[in-house]
Amino acid sequence: MDRSLYEKRKNLICELVNDKFYVPMKEKELAAFMQVRPEEREELKTILNELLMEGRLQISKRGKYSKGEEGGGLVGTFISHPKGFGFVEIEGRSEDLYIPEGGVNGAFHQDQVQVELLKGQGGRRQEARIVKILSHGLTKVVGTYQKSKSFGFVIPDLEKISTDIYIPAEGSKGAVTGHKVVVELTDYGDDKHKPEGRITEILGHVNDPGVDILSIVKGYDLPVEFEEKLLNQAERVGKPVSEADMAGRRDLRSLQMVTIDGEDAKDLDDAVSLTREGENYCLGVHIADVSNYVQENSALDREALNRGTSVYLVDRVIPMLPHTLSNGICSLNQGEDRLALSCLMKVNKKGEVVSYEIAETVICVDRRMSYTAVRKILEEGDPELIQEYEELVPMFQDMQELAAILRKKRRQRGSIDFDFPESKIILDQKGNPVSIEPYERNVATDLIEDFMLLANETVAQHFYWMEVPFLYRTHETPDTEKIEKLATFIHNFGYHIKIKTSDHEVHPKEIQKLLASIEGTEEEALIARLALRSMKQAKYSVECTGHFGLACACYCHFTSPIRRYPDLQIHRIIKEQLRGRLMEKRIDHYKEILPEVARQTSRLERRADEAERETDKLKKAQYMKHHIGETLEGIISGITAWGIYVELPNTVEGMIHVARLTGDYYYYKEETFEMVGRDTGRCFKLGQRLKVFVDSVDMVSKSVDFLLAEDDMEEEEQG
Incomplete structure (x- = not known):
C-alpha cells in the first residue's frame, strides 16, 4: 500500500464531504467520483471505515456518507443472539457488524443503535461496540407464561431473546402457567435486571388447536383483521364494472383469454392470451387494475402499505386487501367484465420482444383453468379435458411452444432457474401435520411463470428508458464467501x-x-436449495441496478397488485404516464415517496418470509415428533463447530451435536468445512449421505435432534 497516496485520498474525502455543495454519496458513487479502480475498492472501504471511527464521517441508514457530526457515526439495527453476542445490520452495507458480548452495552433485540468500529479485531467480520441505544424496535413479545407465587415470567418464543421477562402480579391479566400471551415491554432491563412487562392479550393454552400459529402471527406483528371502516370502504368501491368505468379503455373482451392458477386460488390477478401473426406470437398479459379501486392515500391504500404483502402461512392466508376486493371485483373471474392493465407483446421465434404496448383495458376471461387441467391437456393428452376445452387447446399448445422459446433464451443469457421441490405441509382439521409433500411444478406452472417474467421485464425496461421515478426489483451479486462455501x-x-x-x-x-448438471440426480434438491441460500435477498429499489438471478438489467414486479404493494404502486405510475399526467409535480411526488415505499415493502416482505418459514419449521417439528425412534437417511447439509446438520428427503433438517458423535473427539476443520475425528481420522463432509436416528424434538426451539444410526457406525468400523 502506498501510504502517501492512502493519506492523500483520505484527506481528499474529508475535503469533499466538507464542501457546502457536497451531496451525500454511497460507496460505489464515491468510488466512481474519485476514479477509484476496481482493485482499489478494498482500500477505499478501509479509508471510509477509518474516517467513521475517527468521527470525521457518518453514514446514513441508506448507506450514504456525509460529514461527521458530534454524536454521528454508524447507525443500524441490533440483532441479538441467545449466547449474548449479536450483530448490527446497517442499510447500504453488504456485511453486518459483529458485536461481541462485551460490546452489547445493554441493547435489546431490534433496537436502533449507534456503533463504533473496533480496530485490530481477529477474524473476517468487522467488529464493533454499541455506544448508544437510539430507540427500541420491539415493544411487544409473544411467549409462554409461567406463574410463581407472587409474580410470573414469560419465556419468549423468539429465540434471539435469551432472557425471561418478569411479570408483576398486577400485570398478569389472570394468565396461568402454559398460556401463550402477548407482553407489552415496560422496562428493557440491564446487566443486573431482567426486562419487565405486562400481559395485554392471552392467546390460549399452548396445547389448544391453532394457538401455535396464532402465536407466530402475533410474534411477527402481522395485521390480521381489517377495521370496519376499511371493510365498508372496500364494499363501497367494489361495484360491478360500469360503462363509465370502461370509458377510454381498449376493449379486449372479444380476445380469447384464460386464467391459470391452483385449484384453491381465489384471488386471480393475472390472465393470459395468445394469438399468432405469421411467425410471431402476440402474447397478452392482463393484470387486474387494482389501483382503480384502491386510490392513493385512501384508508385502503394506507392499510395495504402497512401490510406490504399478503402472507401465506401453512394453515391460512393473511391478505393485503379485504376479500371484497381481492376475491371480488379485483379478481379476474370467469365470464365477468374486469378492468385491467395489459402488456401486449409481439414475440418472434427467437424469443425477442419486437414490439409491445402497455394499455388500460377492459377484459372478460373465457375460462378459469387450473394448473392440473392444463398439464393433463399438454403432457398427458387427456381426451376428456381436450374435448371439454376444445376451443382453447390450440392456444395452450402455442403457449407451451412460446414458453419453451422464452425459457431457452433466458437460460442462454444465464438466468438461474431454481427448479427444486418446495415442501407442502398437509394438516388435518385440528392443524396437526399429517404429511410433507413436494409442491408440483409442471408445464402449466412454468408457462405462467415465463409469461409473467417477460411482462415484468418489458414494463421495467420501458420505464427505465423513460427516466421517470419507478420501483424496480433488484438482486445483487452474491458475497464471495458464500459462493466459495458453495463451491466447496x-x-x-x-x-x-x-x-x-x-x-x-x-x-x-x-x-x-x-x-x-445436477438435474435428475438424487442431490438435486439439496444443492439447488443451498445454491439459493448463497444468493443475496432480492429487494425493491428506486435504482435499477439489475437482477443477478434473472441475468437481466431491468426488472420489476407488475403482475400481482392484489397481493404485493410494489405492483400496486407502479400501476399508478403506469396509468399516470399513459394518461399524460406524469408531469413535473407528480414526478417530484414519486421521487419523494418511492425510496420509503421501497424500504418498507422490502422490510415487510422479509417479515412475511420469516413468518412463513417459522410456521413451516413449527409444523415440521410437530411432524417429526411422531417419528422419534425411527432410522432415516439424509444428506449432510451443513457443518459448524457445534454439530452436523442433516436434511431428510422431505426437507426436514435436524442436527447431530458434536458432543454426541461417539468413538472419537471431533473438531471442525473450517478451511474445508469438514468434521474430523482426531484419532480415527473419520471425516464428515458436506453432501455426504448418512443414516440418522431421530432422537428428540424441541418444540420451544422448533428443532430436531438426530444421532448417528448404529448401522452407519458399524459400516464405518468395518471399513
Whole structure:
C-alpha cells in the first residue's frame, strides 16, 4: 500500500464531504467520483471505515456518507443472539457488524443503535461496540407464561431473546402457567435486571388447536383483521364494472383469454392470451387494475402499505386487501367484465420482444383453468379435458411452444432457474401435520411463470428508458464467501463453478450450469436449495441496478397488485404516464415517496418470509415428533463447530451435536468445512449421505435432534 497516496485520498474525502455543495454519496458513487479502480475498492472501504471511527464521517441508514457530526457515526439495527453476542445490520452495507458480548452495552433485540468500529479485531467480520441505544424496535413479545407465587415470567418464543421477562402480579391479566400471551415491554432491563412487562392479550393454552400459529402471527406483528371502516370502504368501491368505468379503455373482451392458477386460488390477478401473426406470437398479459379501486392515500391504500404483502402461512392466508376486493371485483373471474392493465407483446421465434404496448383495458376471461387441467391437456393428452376445452387447446399448445422459446433464451443469457421441490405441509382439521409433500411444478406452472417474467421485464425496461421515478426489483451479486462455501460443498459431489480471479465474483451462468448438471440426480434438491441460500435477498429499489438471478438489467414486479404493494404502486405510475399526467409535480411526488415505499415493502416482505418459514419449521417439528425412534437417511447439509446438520428427503433438517458423535473427539476443520475425528481420522463432509436416528424434538426451539444410526457406525468400523 502506498501510504502517501492512502493519506492523500483520505484527506481528499474529508475535503469533499466538507464542501457546502457536497451531496451525500454511497460507496460505489464515491468510488466512481474519485476514479477509484476496481482493485482499489478494498482500500477505499478501509479509508471510509477509518474516517467513521475517527468521527470525521457518518453514514446514513441508506448507506450514504456525509460529514461527521458530534454524536454521528454508524447507525443500524441490533440483532441479538441467545449466547449474548449479536450483530448490527446497517442499510447500504453488504456485511453486518459483529458485536461481541462485551460490546452489547445493554441493547435489546431490534433496537436502533449507534456503533463504533473496533480496530485490530481477529477474524473476517468487522467488529464493533454499541455506544448508544437510539430507540427500541420491539415493544411487544409473544411467549409462554409461567406463574410463581407472587409474580410470573414469560419465556419468549423468539429465540434471539435469551432472557425471561418478569411479570408483576398486577400485570398478569389472570394468565396461568402454559398460556401463550402477548407482553407489552415496560422496562428493557440491564446487566443486573431482567426486562419487565405486562400481559395485554392471552392467546390460549399452548396445547389448544391453532394457538401455535396464532402465536407466530402475533410474534411477527402481522395485521390480521381489517377495521370496519376499511371493510365498508372496500364494499363501497367494489361495484360491478360500469360503462363509465370502461370509458377510454381498449376493449379486449372479444380476445380469447384464460386464467391459470391452483385449484384453491381465489384471488386471480393475472390472465393470459395468445394469438399468432405469421411467425410471431402476440402474447397478452392482463393484470387486474387494482389501483382503480384502491386510490392513493385512501384508508385502503394506507392499510395495504402497512401490510406490504399478503402472507401465506401453512394453515391460512393473511391478505393485503379485504376479500371484497381481492376475491371480488379485483379478481379476474370467469365470464365477468374486469378492468385491467395489459402488456401486449409481439414475440418472434427467437424469443425477442419486437414490439409491445402497455394499455388500460377492459377484459372478460373465457375460462378459469387450473394448473392440473392444463398439464393433463399438454403432457398427458387427456381426451376428456381436450374435448371439454376444445376451443382453447390450440392456444395452450402455442403457449407451451412460446414458453419453451422464452425459457431457452433466458437460460442462454444465464438466468438461474431454481427448479427444486418446495415442501407442502398437509394438516388435518385440528392443524396437526399429517404429511410433507413436494409442491408440483409442471408445464402449466412454468408457462405462467415465463409469461409473467417477460411482462415484468418489458414494463421495467420501458420505464427505465423513460427516466421517470419507478420501483424496480433488484438482486445483487452474491458475497464471495458464500459462493466459495458453495463451491466447496459441490466439490464433494464432483461438481464445480468458475469464480473470476480478478474480483472473486461469479457469473449467473455458472450457477445455471451447476443446476443443469445436477438435474435428475438424487442431490438435486439439496444443492439447488443451498445454491439459493448463497444468493443475496432480492429487494425493491428506486435504482435499477439489475437482477443477478434473472441475468437481466431491468426488472420489476407488475403482475400481482392484489397481493404485493410494489405492483400496486407502479400501476399508478403506469396509468399516470399513459394518461399524460406524469408531469413535473407528480414526478417530484414519486421521487419523494418511492425510496420509503421501497424500504418498507422490502422490510415487510422479509417479515412475511420469516413468518412463513417459522410456521413451516413449527409444523415440521410437530411432524417429526411422531417419528422419534425411527432410522432415516439424509444428506449432510451443513457443518459448524457445534454439530452436523442433516436434511431428510422431505426437507426436514435436524442436527447431530458434536458432543454426541461417539468413538472419537471431533473438531471442525473450517478451511474445508469438514468434521474430523482426531484419532480415527473419520471425516464428515458436506453432501455426504448418512443414516440418522431421530432422537428428540424441541418444540420451544422448533428443532430436531438426530444421532448417528448404529448401522452407519458399524459400516464405518468395518471399513
